[in-house]
Amino acid sequence: MPDIDIRTDWRGLAAPPAEHVAIALGRANSRVIVEVDAPFHGDPPPPAPPGPTWELWEHEVVELFIAGPGDHYLELELSPHGHHLFLRLRGVRTIVERDLPLRFAATIHGRRWSGRAELDAGLLPAGPHRINATAIHGRHPRRYLSWLPLPGSTPDFHQLDAFRPARLDTAPIAPGSPDRSAAP
Template sequence: MCDSAGMPDDQNKSILQYTISTTWDGERPVDNAEIQLTFQRPSSSEGNGMVIEIDAPFYNDPIVPQNHAIGSTDKLWNYEVVEAFFLSESEGKYVEIELAPKGHYLLLQLDTQQNVLNYSLPLENYKATSTMTNGVGRWHGRAVIPLEYFPKNVNKFNAYAIHKSDPDRVYMSLFPAPKGHHSGPNFHRLNYFQDIDVNSVLG
C-alpha cells in the first residue's frame, strides 16, 4: 500500500507517497476507490511543518451543508473526507488531520486515551479543488500543517478516507484492521498504526 518512501525531488526534499486502496478491514472497496497521499517539506516561504497533498475520487456525497462556512468544520468525519493521524508513542499524543474536497478541514490533538486536548485548530494554508464531469469526479487538496501541531517524536501514523452516504458509506484505511477482528470501523485503534520517518518530511 505504500507506493514509495523517501524519494528525493529536484529540491533535495524527501517525499513520502502512499495509496489508500482497502477498506477499514482490508477488503477491496466496492467502488475500487484509490486515494493518493503525499507528505513532504514545505517551501521556505510556507514556514515550518508538513505539506499534505491529496488526489482522490470526488463523490460529492455526503455534501457539507451550505451553512457550514469554508474552514474548520465541526464533526467533519460525517462527510466526505480524507484523514491522516500522526502518533508519538513516547509522548502519548497524536494529531488528527481531516481534509475535505471543498476546503473544509478539522484538526485535533488527542492523547492515547482518546481525550481531546485541542479541538478545531486553525489552518491558514489549505486549498482544495474538485471537479465533476459526466458523473465522474476527482479532487485535489494541499495543506501546510504547522510544525507545532505535531507531538514531539512522531513515529507512527495511519491514514483514512470516507465517502458516500449510508447504506453505501465506504470507510477506507491505509493500514487496516484484520478481517473479522472488529464489528465496525474505528480510526483510533492505534495498534494498527505503522512506522514513519516523519523527520524526513517535517520542515
C-alpha cells in the same frame, strides 16, 4: 516522508480503483505539507462555510493520523469542499485541542478532488512517529477506507497500535509543490 495510497477498506479488503486515494507528505522549512488526490463522490458539503468544521467525519473526508510515543496524536480531516478539522488528542478520542492552525485549499475537478494542507511542524507530537490514513464517503451505504487494515467488527480509526512507523523529520517536499528548493 512516506507517500500513502489508500486502496483497501478498513478491514483490508481491496477497494475498487475508483475509490483509491493518494496522499503525499513532505516538508518545506518548518511546515509539513499534505497533498491529497481523491475521487469526488458527490456527497453534499457540510452546512457551514469552508474552514474549520466540527464533526467533519460525518461528511466526505480524507483523514490523516499522526501519533507519537504513547497515546499522543494528531487527527487531520480534509474535505473536497474546503472544510477541515485539525485536532490534538491524548488518549483514544480524548481531544485536548481543536481547530489547530492549518492552511488548506481544495478544488473539485469533475469526478476527482485535490487538496493541499500546510501545518506547522512544531505541532507534530514528539517522535518516533506512527501514521495511518483513512477516507470516508457515501450515505447508504457509508464507505470506510483505510491505508492499514484495522481489527474489530466496526470501523475504528483510532487504533494507534495498528499505525505504521514513519519518519516525519526529514523528507523531500510533496510532489507538485512549488517550493522544491526547501527540501533537505
